[in-house]
Amino acid sequence: MDREWEEEVISIIESLVSIPTVTGHEHTAVEKIGDMLSDVVDEVSSDRWGNLVATVNPGSDRSLMLAAHLDQIGFIVTSVDEDGFIRFAPVGGWDPRVAYGSRVLLLAEGGLVPGVIGSVPPHLRERTKGEEKLDFKDLAMDVGASSREEVESIGIGVGTYAVPDLSIWKTAVGTRICGPGMDDKSGLASILVAAKMLARGPGTDAAVHFVSTVQEEIGLRGAAMAAFNLSPDVAIAVDVTHARAPGIPRDRVRVELGKGPVISLGPIYHREVVDLLLRAADKVGAPYQKEADPRGRGTDTWAIQTARGGIKTGLLSIPNRYMHSPVEMVDVTDVYNAGRILAAAATLI
Numbered sequence: 001m002d003r004e005w006e007e008e009v010i011s012i013i014e015s016l017v018s019i020p021t022v023t024g025h026e027h028t029a030v031e032k033i034g035d036m037l038s039d040v041v042d043e044v045s046s047d048r049w050g051n052l053v054a055t056v057n058p059g060s061d062r063s064l065m066l067a068a069h070l071d072q073i074g075f076i077v078t079s080v081d082e083d084g085f086i087r088f089a090p091v092g093g094w095d096p097r098v099a100y101g102s103r104v105l106l107l108a109e110g111g112l113v114p115g116v117i118g119s120v121p122p123h124l125r126e127r128t129k130g131e132e133k134l135d136f137k138d139l140a141m142d143v144g145a146s147s148r149e150e151v152e153s154i155g156i157g158v159g160t161y162a163v164p165d166l167s168i169w170k171t172a173v174g175t176r177i178c179g180p181g182m183d184d185k186s187g188l189a190s191i192l193v194a195a196k197m198l199a200r201g202p203g204t205d206a207a208v209h210f211v212s213t214v215q216e217e218i219g220l221r222g223a224a225m226a227a228f229n230l231s232p233d234v235a236i237a238v239d240v241t242h243a244r245a246p247g248i249p250r251d252r253v254r255v256e257l258g259k260g261p262v263i264s265l266g267p268i269y270h271r272e273v274v275d276l277l278l279r280a281a282d283k284v285g286a287p288y289q290k291e292a293d294p295r296g297r298g299t300d301t302w303a304i305q306t307a308r309g310g311i312k313t314g315l316l317s318i319p320n321r322y323m324h325s326p327v328e329m330v331d332v333t334d335v336y337n338a339g340r341i342l343a344a345a346a347t348l349i
Contacts, residue, residue: 001336006175009332009339012036012192013168013177016185020107020163022074023091026050026214029070033212036192040199041210051226052212056198060207064349065232065311066194066342067223067300068187068239069216072180073324074163075104077141077156084145086115088162089136092217096134098325103165104141109155114165115143164326175332176257182328186318186335187238188212190261193339194346204346207232216300223300227307234273234349235313237300238338240330241291243319255319258331260287261338264315268296268305273314280344286337291317316341 001009015036019029027050034044037054046052052070073092080086086106090099099117106113119138141162145151168179195210209230214222216239227235241264243257244250255262263277281288293315296302305313316338321329 001333005336006332009189009193009336010170010177012189013185013335016188017166017168017179017181020074020105020112020166021070021072021181022107022161022163023071023215023217025107025161026070030212033070037195037210040195047225047229049222049225050214051222053226053230054195054210055207057205057207060205062205062349063207063209063230063232063234064346065209065211065227065230065235065304066191067211067213067226067235067237067304068191069184069214069222069300070188070212071214071217072163072183072185073217074161077106077158077160077162079158080148080151080156082148084147084151086141086143086151086156088139088141091161093324095324096136096139099136100134100139102326104162105165106141106143106156106160106162108160113143113154113156115141115162118142174258176329177332178327178329180326180328182320182330183240183323184216184238186320186330187240187338190238190318190335190338190342193336194342197339197343198346201343202347204349206346206349208346213300220300220303224303224307227304227311231308232311234276235304235311236273236277236316236342236345237304237313238316238318238342239299240320240323241317242323243321245321255289255291257319257321257329258333259319260289261334261341262289262291262317262319264291264293264296264317266293266296268301269293269314270312273312276345276348277314277316277341280341280348283344283348284340286340288337288341289319
């Protein structure tokens with residue numbers, strides 16, 4: 001990856017992360033993504049729920065769907081107490097220990113409002129025997145207000161969404177970036193990279209649908225809608241997978257950052273699509289890793305595979321360290337190489 005592509009990939013990720021897209025509130029980014037793709041595709045559309053489809057060669061008799069989810073985990077306000085503390089529930093899979101102490105942005109009626117997630121300090125907690133368990137009922141958001149009325153006056157109330165602070169940064173060593181929402185904006189970035197590569201390169205005769213799906217984090221809902229509407233011949237979902245991290249035995253997680261995107265093998269990944277991904281990687285000389293997945297739950301692949309009469313589906317994943325936290329870490333080279341593989345796959349379909 002040359003310096004120009006590194007800067008472009010980082011810029012794409014920064015643009016995607018800068019827009020809060022907690023599940024249920026993805027609509028704020030649909031227009032932006034359409035604008036990012038408009039000069040490299042033939043048509044752009046979105047459905048009633050905000051799934052965005054950008055297509056090249058829409059009239060072709062062969063079609064490929066490349067899908068990544070736009071939504072990210074976050075929170076939703078459940079109540080505001082008389083002292084101005086904001087109670088909330090998780091949207092998507094959160095560990096309350098990770099949420100505690102985080103900076104957040106609440107999606108208030110008038111714009112983004114900064115806050116923090118706090119709890120009873122350790123010094124003041126009642127000590128009990130056994131391991132102390134932190135729960136979301138023990139946490140509250142604090143925006144500096146002193147009353148319920150002050151909170152409501154700035155456009156925050158029951159049903160207001162929130163996300164972790166949207167800051168991202170490049171690590172001091174290597175080509176890694178860190179921040180919230182890399183699940184799955186790093187995957188979505190790789191699809192945008194593939195679209196740009198196809199536009200600048202040999203192109204393809206097939207119809208290629210670059211799809212940004214919604215509501216993956218609460219049940220793969222957007223992918224089911226988009227796959228039903230498009231009914232492609234072949235689909236490749238792009239998501240994240242766990243990368244090596246402190247305290248995780250190597251025999252449990254073997255995937256590493258910077259060693260290439262991950263091609264999944266297992267029952268729901270059609271052998272022809274797995275072969276397509278392998279051939280695409282070999283064609284462009286892109287590094288990749290393999291991961292066995294005996295069940296296949298948890299990504300858009302699960303929903304796409306069973307749409308209509310069944311779709312030949314595969315999964316390409318970006319290695320992600322510290323998944324479902326405000327500090328998810330990915331390697332820019334993995335995103336870039338995923339884009340290369342996807343673009344090559346489109347020429348081989």
